[in-house]
Amino acid sequence: MSILRNEIKNNLTYLKNEIEHIFEGGRDTVLSEVTVGQVYGGMRGLTALVCNTSYVDPYSGLHIGDFTVEDLSEKYPEEIFYLLCTGKLPESDFLEEFRKEMNERSGVPQYTWDVLKALPEDTHPMSMLSLGILTMEQESVFKRNYLKGIPKSDFWKYTFEDALNVIAKLPELAAGIYRIRFGDGTLIKRDPDLDWAGNLAMMLGLPNSGKELARLMRLYLVLHCDHEGGNVSAFTSRVVNSALSSLYYAISAGLNGLAGPLHGLANQNCLKFILEIRHRFGDLVSEEEIALYIKETLDSGKVIPGYGHAVLRVTDPRFTAFMKFGKAYCSENVCFQIAEKLFKVVPDILKTYKGGKVASPWPNVDAASGALLFKYGLNQFDFYTVLFGVSRILGFCAQNILAQGLGQPIIRPKSVTNKWVADQLMKN
Numbered sequence: 001m002s003i004l005r006n007e008i009k010n011n012l013t014y015l016k017n018e019i020e021h022i023f024e025g026g027r028d029t030v031l032s033e034v035t036v037g038q039v040y041g042g043m044r045g046l047t048a049l050v051c052n053t054s055y056v057d058p059y060s061g062l063h064i065g066d067f068t069v070e071d072l073s074e075k076y077p078e079e080i081f082y083l084l085c086t087g088k089l090p091e092s093d094f095l096e097e098f099r100k101e102m103n104e105r106s107g108v109p110q111y112t113w114d115v116l117k118a119l120p121e122d123t124h125p126m127s128m129l130s131l132g133i134l135t136m137e138q139e140s141v142f143k144r145n146y147l148k149g150i151p152k153s154d155f156w157k158y159t160f161e162d163a164l165n166v167i168a169k170l171p172e173l174a175a176g177i178y179r180i181r182f183g184d185g186t187l188i189k190r191d192p193d194l195d196w197a198g199n200l201a202m203m204l205g206l207p208n209s210g211k212e213l214a215r216l217m218r219l220y221l222v223l224h225c226d227h228e229g230g231n232v233s234a235f236t237s238r239v240v241n242s243a244l245s246s247l248y249y250a251i252s253a254g255l256n257g258l259a260g261p262l263h264g265l266a267n268q269n270c271l272k273f274i275l276e277i278r279h280r281f282g283d284l285v286s287e288e289e290i291a292l293y294i295k296e297t298l299d300s301g302k303v304i305p306g307y308g309h310a311v312l313r314v315t316d317p318r319f320t321a322f323m324k325f326g327k328a329y330c331s332e333n334v335c336f337q338i339a340e341k342l343f344k345v346v347p348d349i350l351k352t353y354k355g356g357k358v359a360s361p362w363p364n365v366d367a368a369s370g371a372l373l374f375k376y377g378l379n380q381f382d383f384y385t386v387l388f389g390v391s392r393i394l395g396f397c398a399q400n401i402l403a404q405g406l407g408q409p410i411i412r413p414k415s416v417t418n419k420w421v422a423d424q425l426m427k428n
């Protein structure tokens with residue numbers, strides 16, 4: 001991994017120079033003002049963070065380096081990890097080098113399996129993923145070296161080591177969780193010749209596993225990898241790591257945020273929603289029937305899963321990439337067809353719902369992915385967020401490696417009381 005390590009170093013030098021320049025231009029320049037509404041409204045729209053791995057444009061979606069989702073949807077997740085860390089795509093021999101590195105670092109410890117197998121049968125797979133990573137925390141190379149005393153400038157190098165060690169174990173860990181929770185508990189051995197996503201697809205042991213599932217898994221793990229710094233999971237992971245808690249703690253914490261229904265859990269709810277529609281109206285459900293179901297759902301005070309976004313104001317390009325895959329490989333599949341019909345019906349209803357209050361009536365990344373996984377026999381919805389998590393860990397790792405390399409301090413925004421806010425209003 002010397003090429004990747006060197007390229008991260010180069011990227012850090014580049015970013016440090018940029019920051020120096022920015023500081024020379026005016027450290028006290030005001031970037032954003034905060035209103036009372038924002039303070040009480042989840043800090044929406046408040047520019048208060050820097051994240052150099054990726055950014056989300058409300059109208060063109062996710063950008064990683066200079067690339068859009070459309071540019072990247074044929075890539076391997078390993079290449080995206082390189083891109084997140086360095087701002088560049090790797091040379092063609094990187095995939096082979098990464099595969100070998102993963103082989104050397106793979107191997108989930110037996111004690112992790114013992115803990116996971118001891119959990120109650122109805123434990124959510126996201127709890128298992130988060131806990132599985134936490135069990136390995138004492139293996140943190142960063143923690144061991146920090147206790148010995150290392151210069152701050154080297155923190156990122158050990159965090160990078162931790163990242164590679166975790167990433168290498170993820171396919172086995174995630175597939176093992178699937179097999180403990182939904183299979184007979186036997187674990188399938190990884191194939192040293194397969195790529196990262198291909199191995200995960202294979203180790204699930206699904207009846208339909210083959211090249212198409214591996215391809216879908218690659219796309220899935222590419223599309224969920226990062227979404228700038230302010231989303232719940234990435235921000236949580238960064239906050240935890242900013243206290244110099246190891247990457248294991250930071251990843252586990254980020255996953256706990258991802259497990260929420262307004263964030264990563266939405267993807268399992270999307271398929272549930274599609275199956276409810278199918279159950280009620282049958283395979284040939286019409287757009288009119290779907291519209292009726294949407295209105296009933298909204299009237300009962302529930303949200304439409306897979307629609308809306310805190311930042312995006314257009315159809316999520318990641319949704320478009322999944323739809324492209326679906327049209328190519330799953331056009332005959334009923335669940336995919338329902339996802340297509342929802343796309344035709346939902347935005348127009350959400351546009352006028354609550355007097356136009358829904359900021360984005362468009363589909364997000366989750367609206368179609370479950371239908372595709374379902375087609376390949378992944379019919380355990382509870383597992384979908386684990387796949388999201390496996391992918392998003394690439395982003396957590398890259399964000400924390402870069403933040404460490406830039407010497408970013410502990411994160412500590414100021415909070416105030418109602419009384420303090422009321423006093424400010426009185427003063428104005």
Ligand code: FAM
Pocket residue numbers: 261262263264265266267298302303304305306307308309310311354357358359360364365366
């Ligand atoms: N269905 C019904 N109402 C919705 C809605 C939807 N899909 N999306 C937004 N709204 C409502 C929202 O509940 C809020 O109403 P109240 O003020 O009465 O509470 C109003 O519209 C304004 O919300 P917003 O500003 O448009 O959205 P937020 O930024 O507050 O929330 C989401 C963004 C994603 C949490 C929200 O759109 C939602 O709950 N969507 C459904 C769940 C979902 O798909 N989550 C996945 C998010 C995805 F990107 C991810 O992390 N995987």
